[in-house]
Amino acid sequence: MEIQGRTALVTGATGGLGAAVARGLAARGAKLVLTGRKVDVLERLATEIGGKAIPADIADPAQLDRLLAEAGELDIVIANAALPAGGPLSDFTVEEIDRALAVNLRSVIVLAKHTTEGMVRRGSGRFVIMNSLQGKVATAGSAIYSATKYGLRGFASALHQDLHGTGVGVSVVFPGFIREAGLFADSGAKLPPWVGTKSPVDVANAVVRAIERERLEVDVAPLGLRAGALFGGTFPSLGAFVTRKMGGHRIAQDIVAGQRDKRT
Numbered sequence: 001m002e003i004q005g006r007t008a009l010v011t012g013a014t015g016g017l018g019a020a021v022a023r024g025l026a027a028r029g030a031k032l033v034l035t036g037r038k039v040d041v042l043e044r045l046a047t048e049i050g051g052k053a054i055p056a057d058i059a060d061p062a063q064l065d066r067l068l069a070e071a072g073e074l075d076i077v078i079a080n081a082a083l084p085a086g087g088p089l090s091d092f093t094v095e096e097i098d099r100a101l102a103v104n105l106r107s108v109i110v111l112a113k114h115t116t117e118g119m120v121r122r123g124s125g126r127f128v129i130m131n132s133l134q135g136k137v138a139t140a141g142s143a144i145y146s147a148t149k150y151g152l153r154g155f156a157s158a159l160h161q162d163l164h165g166t167g168v169g170v171s172v173v174f175p176g177f178i179r180e181a182g183l184f185a186d187s188g189a190k191l192p193p194w195v196g197t198k199s200p201v202d203v204a205n206a207v208v209r210a211i212e213r214e215r216l217e218v219d220v221a222p223l224g225l226r227a228g229a230l231f232g233g234t235f236p237s238l239g240a241f242v243t244r245k246m247g248g249h250r251i252a253q254d255i256v257a258g259q260r261d262k263r264t
């Protein structure tokens, strides 16, 4: 699908990856609708790249409905906003669990329901979900996050099949560790030198590729990490054992500690 001239909604546009994706779509000639909660950051981005800024807390069903009403007809949706929701289950209040499910999972499903209806009527569109390699293989301290990200993968896979032949496609982008900006970079956690990273621009390019080439799933990670995710997803017990032996649990703990302030 060609991006030029299409109207694209980006959720989480105030965040590290969302801003990069919005810039990538703007460079391809999309008309942008940008959303997030930080009004000042959102308006600065809208001024920089052009587009309509609609602040909204998408955990709140009424604000999500208002966002959809104000956004109008959309050709492309990038469902990117998420909370890192890291830490052991025992560490979460039920309210925090509900909030993570509302932001990471419910909002995406509701967005897809309402926006793909119009796309199907018009016979074209693309719904893109920002996932994570933790939607393919779970690590320690990611029970809630991985529940939402695994859920999104299943949702996207089924929706893709339901929409077959309508002209409307679904894509899921799976970033690994992203440097420079976003929830991993903000955590301040350090990786061993043999664990590679990708940049926010790589993620933006992957989103553009997924839309233009109509790809269902796209990974954004070095080959070694992608192979590790494939292995861990296929052999979960063995994968967890190898991850533990390679110090993966310590890295996971550092990331979780650095994301503790992003529970709501």
Ligand SMILES: NC(=O)c1ccc[n+]([C@@H]2O[C@H](COP(=O)([O-])OP(=O)(O)OC[C@H]3O[C@@H](n4cnc5c(N)ncnc54)[C@H](OP(=O)(O)O)[C@@H]3O)[C@@H](O)[C@H]2O)c1
Pocket: 011, 012, 013, 014, 015, 016, 017, 018, 035, 036, 037, 038, 039, 056, 057, 058, 059, 060, 080, 081, 082, 083, 103, 130, 131, 132, 133, 174, 175, 176, 177, 178, 179, 181, 182, 183, 184, 185, 262, 264
């Ligand atoms: N960065 C990575 O290494 C990495 C790796 C794998 C996957 N991902 C995925 O990439 C996506 C973007 O993450 P990021 O790294 O850019 O994180 P980020 O910088 O923390 O940005 C998260 C975005 O989500 C928005 N958001 C959170 N709760 C919201 C709510 N209740 N209502 C509206 N917006 C809300 C934030 O908006 P406000 O700040 O304005 O509230 C922000 O724009 C996520 O889906 C994440 O799971 C990231």
